[in-house]
Amino acid sequence: MAKQPEPIKKSDVIWMDGKLVPWDDAKIHVLTHSFHYGVAVFEGIRCYAQPDGRGAIFRLREHVKRLFESAHICLMEMPYTEAQVFEACKEVMRANKMNEGYLRPIAYFSEGLMGVGAVNPVRLSVATWHWGAYLGDEGMKKGIRVKVSSYTRMHMNSDPTRAKVTGHYLNSVLAKREALLAGYDEAVLLDQQGYVGEATGENLFLLRGGILYTPPAAGGILEGITRETILRIAKDKGLQVEERRFSRDYLYCADEAFLCGTAAEITPIREVDGRRIGQGETGPTTKEIQATFFRAVRGQEPRYNEWLTYL
Numbered sequence: 308m309a310k311q312p313e314p315i316k317k318s319d320v321i322w323m324d325g326k327l328v329p330w331d332d333a334k335i336h337v338l339t340h341s342f343h344y345g346v347a348v349f350e351g352i353r354c355y356a357q358p359d360g361r362g363a364i365f366r367l368r369e370h371v372k373r374l375f376e377s378a379h380i381c382l383m384e385m386p387y388t389e390a391q392v393f394e395a396c397k398e399v400m401r402a403n404k405m406n407e408g409y410l411r412p413i414a415y416f417s418e419g420l421m422g423v424g425a426v427n428p429v430r431l432s433v434a435t436w437h438w439g440a441y442l443g444d445e446g447m448k449k450g451i452r453v454k455v456s457s458y459t460r461m462h463m464n465s466d467p468t469r470a471k472v473t474g475h476y477l478n479s480v481l482a483k484r485e486a487l488l489a490g491y492d493e494a495v496l497l498d499q500q501g502y503v504g505e506a507t508g509e510n511l512f513l514l515r516g517g518i519l520y521t522p523p524a525a526g527g528i529l530e531g532i533t534r535e536t537i538l539r540i541a542k543d544k545g546l547q548v549e550e551r552r553f554s555r556d557y558l559y560c561a562d563e564a565f566l567c568g569t570a571a572e573i574t575p576i577r578e579v580d581g582r583r584i585g586q587g588e589t590g591p592t593t594k595e596i597q598a599t600f601f602r603a604v605r606g607q608e609p610r611y612n613e614w615l616t617y618l
């Protein structure tokens with residue numbers, strides 16, 4: 308078996324259906340509808356410690372909005388308002404006395420009725436725990452090795468890829484495990500036309516000839532909030548940015564490449580399918596974007612302070 312992540316570091320309580328319950332009591336029934344049919348919508352959010360010691364959640368508003376859009380796409384009536392979920396995220400951090408951590412809101416159809424078309428009451432919880440660099444500390448510094456997957460990303464007409472839904476992650480899990488078993492760190496999936504789509508939990512950027520490229524949001528990828536953050540940072544730096552499709556061989560010939568997502572933050576790519584990317588290390592533009600990103604999430608870039616929600 309490939310190397311496994313560290314065991315989850317439990318926090319004290321989880322926000323569950325409006326109450327704070329002890330971590331070990333946050334359980335659901337085995338006949339939970341979403342558990343059987345893969346229709347739970349969720350988010351991954353990070354909270355970062357700020358220079359004054361307080362915690363601030365990064366782009367909370369955008370994450371809550373996407374959660375509600377995912378629910379809307381999946382015909383899921385949310386039992387709370389966006390404002391209530393926004394507050395729940397802050398509340399669970401405060402209740403756990405944490406100023407830094409990963410947050411996981413998830414909404415799902417509970418038990419009662421069975422069958423694919425059944426509509427059960429929707430429940431919602433928000434958990435938080437400490438989570439370090441998703442693709443490893445070394446990967447974050449020196450870059451990771453990725454493999455173009457034998458699995459194709461879903462077509463937007465078979466699975467609504469804009470929505471962040473648990474069922475989509477079968478595709479991600481299979482691609483990720485295939486890559487790990489082959490000795491790589493992460494998989495990159497191509498879309499139905501054969502263009503580069505995204506990784507199993509991250510969007511992808513490459514730099515070539517001084518231009519930053521990323522696949523278009525309309526192309527059936529999850530429209531990442533970190534992706535949008537990077538587009539803004541890159542434009543503010545005066546970099547030329549193009550959202551356009553490219554093939555795997557274009558990626559092989561990149562001067563620099565990196566993955567981005569809430570969990571993975573900005574993780575450089577040093578190799579794709581045995582081809583070295585650039586000098587086989589974190590490139591200078593990636594380093595610069597990474598540095599600005601980490602300053603922004605920690606309140607050290609005043610122009611981006613609107614992205615922070617203090618606890």
Ligand SMILES: Cc1ncc(COP(=O)(O)O)c(C=O)c1O
Pocket residue numbers: 351471479505506507508509510529530531532533534567568569570
């Ligand atoms: C498939 C996929 N693509 C991209 C992303 C990156 O999205 P974000 O930057 O909003 O975390 C994620 C993570 O949520 C993901 O699961």
